[in-house]
Amino acid sequence: MGDKTKRYTIGIDIGGTKILLAVLDSRFQILSVVKMKTQTDQGARAFIKAIGKAAKSALRDAHVDRSDVLAAGAGCPGMIDPKSGIVRFSPNIPFLKNFPLAQKLSRELGCPVVVGNDVQTGMIGEHQFGAAKGYRNAVGIFLGTGVGGAIILNGELYRGASGSAGEVGHLLIDPEGPLCGCGNRGCLESLTGRTAIAAEAAILVARQRAPHLAAKAGTDIRAIKSGAMAKAIRQGDRALEELIRHKAQLVGHAMASLVNVLNPEIVVLGGGVMEAMGRIILREADRSMRQRALGPSAKNVKVAAAKLGDYSIVMGAAKRAKDQFGKS
Numbered sequence: 001m002g003d004k005t006k007r008y009t010i011g012i013d014i015g016g017t018k019i020l021l022a023v024l025d026s027r028f029q030i031l032s033v034v035k036m037k038t039q040t041d042q043g044a045r046a047f048i049k050a051i052g053k054a055a056k057s058a059l060r061d062a063h064v065d066r067s068d069v070l071a072a073g074a075g076c077p078g079m080i081d082p083k084s085g086i087v088r089f090s091p092n093i094p095f096l097k098n099f100p101l102a103q104k105l106s107r108e109l110g111c112p113v114v115v116g117n118d119v120q121t122g123m124i125g126e127h128q129f130g131a132a133k134g135y136r137n138a139v140g141i142f143l144g145t146g147v148g149g150a151i152i153l154n155g156e157l158y159r160g161a162s163g164s165a166g167e168v169g170h171l172l173i174d175p176e177g178p179l180c181g182c183g184n185r186g187c188l189e190s191l192t193g194r195t196a197i198a199a200e201a202a203i204l205v206a207r208q209r210a211p212h213l214a215a216k217a218g219t220d221i222r223a224i225k226s227g228a229m230a231k232a233i234r235q236g237d238r239a240l241e242e243l244i245r246h247k248a249q250l251v252g253h254a255m256a257s258l259v260n261v262l263n264p265e266i267v268v269l270g271g272g273v274m275e276a277m278g279r280i281i282l283r284e285a286d287r288s289m290r291q292r293a294l295g296p297s298a299k300n301v302k303v304a305a306a307k308l309g310d311y312s313i314v315m316g317a318a319k320r321a322k323d324q325f326g327k328s
């Protein structure tokens, strides 16, 4: 039941710390963007109201009337039922527990809303508009605070039996490895998420092997952000560069398994860690994957950096909204 006169969509990227909301035109060009902090301490009502306010201001910036908005899409971390738009559980936003997010947002924004998992939604963005455009089989690995992933099979997002397919962050790399947030040991995320990398970088600082990082961030793991590590490497912290290379090799091991199992045409690497240190990581992960993946699968697979950066989720979400509500 689409209305063809309504040309605009809203894309919302709900993160644990910030929310990005964009207004897009019929060709998915971004007309305006509003960024805000995620309010997690004032409950669900204030949270929904704040998104409504952001939408209002983004529509005003884009000179778009609310009545011309066809639909909105949102990407949210956690377990989400894609049909009902109910968030079963979201790790950093405690009140999103069995919460009908699509319905609440729809009431607030005055248009239909579709809600999906953030990483899966971002991968739809990269597949439709970014690095994986034109490929029928693609794997996305997103290296951020944690490690996320999503899979496109035969041109469509593969969700699996309960919607959670693509959790590459919890591929087992080392059974004796560090404890992971999921309760197991040695998952890819427990070894190559930013928190894990920062912890080992802090050890280098403490051992006086990373003087530039020491000057910038000290040994506080939370202060050791991707940008600070990238800068310290450019300034000459060789031990830190070696650490990042080693981490990229582990990502390459995981990629080899995925390439063997799924035989994709492309693997897309994205996320904040990747954006900050992409050149080192891409080359090292690619090499390490090719040393391990089986011949026929490894031969033709491409490895590429994500292209949409901060906008993959808002663009993917807007595309989903249009696909779901735009066809009459």
Ligand SMILES: [Zn+2]
Pocket: 169, 170, 180, 181, 182, 183, 184, 187, 189, 190
């Ligand atoms: Zn895990």
